[in-house]
Amino acid sequence: MRLRASGPCALVLVAAVGLVPAGGAAHAADPVSTVTYGEADRAEALAYWTTDRMRKVGAAIDEGRTPAGQKQWTGARMAPVGRLFFVDEKGNDSWCTATSVPGENGSTAVTAGHCVQLPASPGNVHSSMVFVPGYSEGRQPHGAYAVRAFTMPRSWEQDDQGDVAAVVLDPREGRRLADAVGTLPVAFTDKPGGEVTLFGYPGTSPQRGEQLLFCTATARASEDHGQEVGCGMGGGASGGPWLSGFDRAEGRGTVVGMTSYGDSATESRTTSAEVLGPLARQVYDRAQGM
Numbered sequence: 001m002r003l004r005a006s007g008p009c010a011l012v013l014v015a016a017v018g019l020v021p022a023g024g025a026a027h028a029a030d031p032v033s034t035v036t037y038g039e040a041d042r043a044e045a046l047a048y049w050t051t052d053r054m055r056k057v058g059a060a061i062d063e064g065r066t067p068a069g070q071k072q073w074t075g076a077r078m079a080p081v082g083r084l085f086f087v088d089e090k091g092n093d094s095w096c097t098a099t100s101v102p103g104e105n106g107s108t109a110v111t112a113g114h115c116v117q118l119p120a121s122p123g124n125v126h127s128s129m130v131f132v133p134g135y136s137e138g139r140q141p142h143g144a145y146a147v148r149a150f151t152m153p154r155s156w157e158q159d160d161q162g163d164v165a166a167v168v169l170d171p172r173e174g175r176r177l178a179d180a181v182g183t184l185p186v187a188f189t190d191k192p193g194g195e196v197t198l199f200g201y202p203g204t205s206p207q208r209g210e211q212l213l214f215c216t217a218t219a220r221a222s223e224d225h226g227q228e229v230g231c232g233m234g235g236g237a238s239g240g241p242w243l244s245g246f247d248r249a250e251g252r253g254t255v256v257g258m259t260s261y262g263d264s265a266t267e268s269r270t271t272s273a274e275v276l277g278p279l280a281r282q283v284y285d286r287a288q289g290m
Helices: 039-048 051-056 154-159 177-181 278-288
Strands: 032-036 081-087 093-101 108-111 127-133 145-153 165-169 195-200 213-218 220-222 226-229 241-247 252-262 271-274
Touching: 032 154, 032 278, 039 127, 039 145, 093 177, 093 195, 093 252, 108 177, 108 252, 108 278, 127 165, 127 177, 145 154, 145 278, 165 278, 195 252, 213 226
Parallel strands: none
Antiparallel strands: 032 145, 081 093, 081 127, 093 108, 108 165, 127 145, 145 165, 195 213, 195 241, 220 226, 226 271, 241 252, 252 271
16 A cells, blocks of 8 residues: 555646646656746745645544554654645645755755656646645744655656655755755665664554654565565655664664555555665756756
């Protein structure tokens, strides 16, 4: 089951002025797809996502009870991790999780491919996307950042393969994302991450996406996406970071995966992520240079 927030995590066919997919025959050989949003779209997104709307988005979902192994993070500052809000294909408000990472532009965050684009459906992208780093129970300590572009594997856009993405954010009040909240490094090892700590904003109860939750487990190889752990986070945690070498005192670790699929409702309670290899590196490189 792909992790979901408000209803199916299928995305929106956007006809808004300023949305520019870099697709077509001329780009068929390019392994990375890019979509950009116009200035009017970004302004609309910021106006749309009021604090009240953010707090209400989890009220209509029922992901079941939060598993006992997941706890609210109350330790060191985790400002690079936050909620990625959007509107889905049915016009429903929804969200994923994303993480600020280093980049030449100082404005890059990584998440899951299905958090930005309906797989195997060119043009079906999310609308009204904003990233709120450090979100907690309605509080936005660093404000909201409008998504101006995103990158993903062309194989995700065309064939449902490679559930990773990177979003590029507008500066806020003259400050770039990395300058405001810091970053967590990314490692492209092309293998499972070993002992990892997962973070996300799942829609399970009683949190309903309002709190950053975490769990720690050992990643093992899996057939579907490359790696999985015995910790089933609910919908809304999609795109959340898998951190290797996590230092609890400092709130630091290295991103070695982003939550893709999971199951928090059955005894298996597993969560999967793509192994970050050469293709994920290309997606990241394209975004952090924009």
